[in-house]
Amino acid sequence: MSQQDLTRLRLKGVVTCSFARSEATNLGLYRTTTKFPGELNKGEAYLFISKGGNQVLFMFKTVVLEVDVQHRRGDGTNTRGVIDSRRLRLDGGTWHPYMLQNYANEVGIDLIGFKRFEQVHSRMMATKRAKS
């Protein structure tokens, strides 16, 4: 995926939670915590990481969809909130914070303010060389 195709997003919060629960439940729990950064706006995302560390999930702003008459709610409203997310299942091993931008790029996102692993690594190597 080229850099132009990526959607630029700002990461609003990173949390680990059990993926045995649904995304809606996890989001509800996140809302009750003291470190909840606030609701998502357009162009923002949360990152949920599984307890085992082998799954990362980018959650975006809840989309409101209109539903037809047959699927209206009891109160007569015809809109539904739909959680939009992208999940990566890592094949072996666990996630690493240095790889955040790489994971995001894989699901078509460019995280604002984050470096790719290659950049972090080269910077670390340069610092190491300068020290020695």
Place this chain on the structure above:
Amino acid sequence: MEKWQFAPEMVDSGKTNEVIVAALKAKFGKGISTTKLAEWRATTMDRMATNEKSGRKKMRADKRKYIRKCLIAGLSSYATQQACAQEFGEGCGYDTIMAVQKEVAGDAEAEAAKAEEAIVTVEIPDEVREDEPVESTALAPTVPPPNGSLTDLKAVQAWMKKINAEELTLTDNGDLSMLVRHKFNLGEAE
């Protein structure tokens, strides 16, 4: 109705032994021993006491539930007492309200702790973050221009270098403003 059903009912209704024996004799042609009546009476008293006790117990539990509901709804202890009096015909003690209040607060705390435990915030290391760009216009309005004038380009360039500014915003008459933007390239000008 049989004799063994009729007699306990009369005991329950609070009739004396003489009245019961007379009634039984009239209905069934035979009385009953006072020992048997005393046994029935004892059983009835026990049952009534138990019923009253369990009724009271149930009411207390209901009342507690109601107090809890009131407190969660945000009512004050006085308002809760009033609401309780209206609902059950009798108020409730201040101690009970305090105890329930403690339970409610404990529940909220436990729930929050549970959520905190379930969702753990992750701190991302600074190495991954890109270097923050320096806000170039932040310094310009706070620093006075050299000699109160911005007409001498060389002086302005030297001043900008001194205050580490890359961009300057000024109006045509030399006042600082956000309306007209002029960019000075230090390298090219020299």
